[in-house]
Amino acid sequence: MDKAVRWAAPPTYSNCRADKRRWEMDRITEKVIGCAFTVGNVMGCGFVEKVYENALVYELRKTGLLAEQQYGIEVKYDGIVVGQFFADLLVEGRVLVEIKAVKTFRRTPFCPVSQLPKSHRFHYLPTH
Numbered sequence: 001m002d003k004a005v006r007w008a009a010p011p012t013y014s015n016c017r018a019d020k021r022r023w024e025m026d027r028i029t030e031k032v033i034g035c036a037f038t039v040g041n042v043m044g045c046g047f048v049e050k051v052y053e054n055a056l057v058y059e060l061r062k063t064g065l066l067a068e069q070q071y072g073i074e075v076k077y078d079g080i081v082v083g084q085f086f087a088d089l090l091v092e093g094r095v096l097v098e099i100k101a102v103k104t105f106r107r108t109p110f111c112p113v114s115q116l117p118k119s120h121r122f123h124y125l126p127t128h
Contacts, residue, residue, distance in 0.1 A: 028092050035059040049101045067091050
């Protein structure tokens with residue numbers, strides 16, 4: 001008895017630029033998350049954030065991703081610059097990564113990166 005084998009087609013994306021951007025963002029964030037797990041599993045806990053940041057940058061670059069450390073972002077209010085924020089990592093010019101070294105996992109009540117206006121071209125990816 002031969003059974004027909006059904007293959008599920010891989011997800012397809014139309015030629016729409018929004019779908020292509022979403023696919024690219026998914027590809028980047030998947031690699032970032034994988035690298036973050038690798039660093040966490042290999043190093044364990046107990047180090048300061050800068051150590052994990054350096055290890056994550058190394059791991060990201062091994063996978064071929066462009067990663068910039070301490071990326072400065074101007075914060076504007078009513079059209080004027082009121083300060084500057086430094087993200088731990090900017091990956092591929094689009095994904096912000098903020099690293100937190102904590103003893104226990106809990107939801108932080110305020111996360112400054114997630115407060116960036118939607119007009120910024122970045123996607124926020126917390127790693128804590």
